[in-house]
Amino acid sequence: MSAFKTYKTTCSYCGVGCGIIAKKDRRGVITVEGDPDHPVNRGMLCSKGMNLHHVVQDKEDRILYPEMRWSKEHARERVSWDQALDRAAKVFNTIIKKHGPDSVGFYVSGQCLTEEYYLVNKLTKGFIGTNNLDTNSRLCMSSAVVGYKQAFGEDSVPISYDDIELADCFMIAGANPAWCHPILYRRIEARKEKNPSTKIIVVDPRKTQSCDIADLHLQILPGTDVALYNAIAKRLIDRKKIDKSFIHGHTDNFNALKESVCSFSLTEYAKICGITVAEIKKAASYISNAKGFITLWAMGLNQSSIGVNKNNALINLSLLTGHIGKPGSGPFSLTGQPNAMGGREVGGMANLLAAHKDLANDHHRREVANFWGGKEISSKPGLTATEMFDALENGKLKAVWIICTNPLVSLPNANKVEKALKNAKFVVVQDISNRSETIEHADLVLPAAGWAEKEGTMTNSERRITYLDKVVDPPGEALPDVEILWRFARKMGYKGFDYNSAEEVYKEHCSLTKGTNIDISGLNYIRLKTEGSFQWPVPKNNHAGTERLFEDKKFYTDTGNAKFVVPKFIKPTSEICTEKYPLILTSGRIRDQWHTRTKTGKVNRLLTHIRDPYIEVNQVDAFLRKLNDGDIAIVESKRGKVRVRVKVCDTLNKGVVFMPIHWGKVFGNDYGRVNNLTTNIVDPMSKEPDFKFSAVQVSKY
Numbered sequence: 001m002s003a004f005k006t007y008k009t010t011c012s013y014c015g016v017g018c019g020i021i022a023k024k025d026r027r028g029v030i031t032v033e034g035d036p037d038h039p040v041n042r043g044m045l046c047s048k049g050m051n052l053h054h055v056v057q058d059k060e061d062r063i064l065y066p067e068m069r070w071s072k073e074h075a076r077e078r079v080s081w082d083q084a085l086d087r088a089a090k091v092f093n094t095i096i097k098k099h100g101p102d103s104v105g106f107y108v109s110g111q112c113l114t115e116e117y118y119l120v121n122k123l124t125k126g127f128i129g130t131n132n133l134d135t136n137s138r139l140c141m142s143s144a145v146v147g148y149k150q151a152f153g154e155d156s157v158p159i160s161y162d163d164i165e166l167a168d169c170f171m172i173a174g175a176n177p178a179w180c181h182p183i184l185y186r187r188i189e190a191r192k193e194k195n196p197s198t199k200i201i202v203v204d205p206r207k208t209q210s211c212d213i214a215d216l217h218l219q220i221l222p223g224t225d226v227a228l229y230n231a232i233a234k235r236l237i238d239r240k241k242i243d244k245s246f247i248h249g250h251t252d253n254f255n256a257l258k259e260s261v262c263s264f265s266l267t268e269y270a271k272i273c274g275i276t277v278a279e280i281k282k283a284a285s286y287i288s289n290a291k292g293f294i295t296l297w298a299m300g301l302n303q304s305s306i307g308v309n310k311n312n313a314l315i316n317l318s319l320l321t322g323h324i325g326k327p328g329s330g331p332f333s334l335t336g337q338p339n340a341m342g343g344r345e346v347g348g349m350a351n352l353l354a355a356h357k358d359l360a361n362d363h364h365r366r367e368v369a370n371f372w373g374g375k376e377i378s379s380k381p382g383l384t385a386t387e388m389f390d391a392l393e394n395g396k397l398k399a400v401w402i403i404c405t406n407p408l409v410s411l412p413n414a415n416k417v418e419k420a421l422k423n424a425k426f427v428v429v430q431d432i433s434n435r436s437e438t439i440e441h442a443d444l445v446l447p448a449a450g451w452a453e454k455e456g457t458m459t460n461s462e463r464r465i466t467y468l469d470k471v472v473d474p475p476g477e478a479l480p481d482v483e484i485l486w487r488f489a490r491k492m493g494y495k496g497f498d499y500n501s502a503e504e505v506y507k508e509h510c511s512l513t514k515g516t517n518i519d520i521s522g523l524n525y526i527r528l529k530t531e532g533s534f535q536w537p538v539p540k541n542n543h544a545g546t547e548r549l550f551e552d553k554k555f556y557t558d559t560g561n562a563k564f565v566v567p568k569f570i571k572p573t574s575e576i577c578t579e580k581y582p583l584i585l586t587s588g589r590i591r592d593q594w595h596t597r598t599k600t601g602k603v604n605r606l607l608t609h610i611r612d613p614y615i616e617v618n619q620v621d622a623f624l625r626k627l628n629d630g631d632i633a634i635v636e637s638k639r640g641k642v643r644v645r646v647k648v649c650d651t652l653n654k655g656v657v658f659m660p661i662h663w664g665k666v667f668g669n670d671y672g673r674v675n676n677l678t679t680n681i682v683d684p685m686s687k688e689p690d691f692k693f694s695a696v697q698v699s700k701y
């Protein structure tokens, strides 16, 4: 008999979705390794994935029992699950009776498993009767959702990671996959090594590690992406390097796009972007010479006050060149979180409905309400992430239930979020770790099972659904999130939550997708456990999944054609830099930390990369402020300030500074929490905040 028991699962960090084999020995000690048979990572793992077992095994920070306080003046004390959920149900029912269903909300996470996402969506929209269910995925990829819907008529990522090995030109825009999607980056790197003529264009105001393999780094001014993609589009049109037959046969609105992008000269575009005309021409020539062209993007495009415009401007390049629905080609948004895609599938956002059905469509709402057997579903979109906390601050929202996310660190304008949480009548925090700063404001804390302590499914960036096995029991009285939710729903008196397992929840979700564009009615736990992962749609029991969408050149729009969306704004509409706040702050991830560090912050090996928060300042800006490398600086914006160590660099243009997103109030209010500074201006269509453009000043401490 083997000394180990092995379990197949998936990494719980980024949207690459690497397969993991967890091994448990006779003493219950876990080790992890990359799954050599998983099509995504083929045995590889990055530093975060390789250290996942430490997160499970180190239990010092774990929340072990429900805790509750009777009023804001009282301290929280340990209670039983029944006491905790009775109180939660009583408070929610009382508030709903007095102020209506829109006075409560749920704020969840792209790290939730699909079953959890499905259930909280059903509970909120189908039974409580409000659409106030939003997620930290709003901060991540909601601009891409709108971009896809506008261009293709559906939120649908067209391609697969396997297309990487078939492409010969990549445009990596507003993303640093070398640090944030490492295994995906390894595959691009390997493609270039094997086929050195492969061209890689990186578009980023920062010179990141992803530029190491770039043939061309377009170091544009923050926020000017639309001008760049329009400039490239103009060059392709002027040089007749477009796919006329695809455009005329399978797209709409080409003439409007042509008129719009050709209304500026390349010189004007270059000036807006802060790059040269020669660079624009070079990028266009790389694209026009490619047989397979892939665009990859992440938060640099999405987290912007013009995020949807940026998405559409970039997608237009794939449509112009006909690089979609064929091997090695297509637009490819990278999700930051492991299950942002799964959340989209179950409609886990304030403006979405389950199974990619349309919240604005009466028939769809009736269909889902009948399926669930609860209340009529409201047609009014719920509060999005930032709106939810605004509503807590102004008292319109009375109670919030926060699952698997730490908004006090991750939301923009964190001081405002703090006021909102203080003002809330009732805050529930359902989490695994007492390192979450948000817990400070919780009236009720519920201990949840973490990665490897429960079973379920997740969908990665390429629509691939993987099953995650349970490896160990959760500590103390912690429960899987699905169970917490169905127990609460029963306490609320709702019928339709008589589940006994996550598998039953998944079965229900799969059956609701039948006949939709994301049909996974041919999928179940048995297939996922025995046959491995699948890319949706999987409409039949013997269907092998769908590697690539739009191979038939039929899109989900009313006309069946893809649409060129003409971006309205080509310049950023965020804050204006002033004499008082002359620098543009942009924020992002570092290689070895994850979100608000509740997991990765406790792994010593990961701390050896970068231990403390910092600000990168261009050498000229540093000289003008008499700042040296290692000095402590005060960084201020209209909304707040922080104190951090300076890294003087030559990787940013003058006038631009960078801070990582991961640190909260570790040593006090003003230490390292970048979101003290960031603006909560959002894209008007996607409601995604602009984390990449805040006006700040930096001075010596």
Ligand code: SF4
Pocket (backbone or CB within 6 Å): 011, 012, 013, 014, 015, 016, 017, 018, 041, 044, 045, 046, 047, 048, 049, 050, 180, 181, 182, 183, 184
């Ligand atoms: Fe996990 Fe992403 Fe690293 Fe893969 S690339 S091991 S999914 S963090």
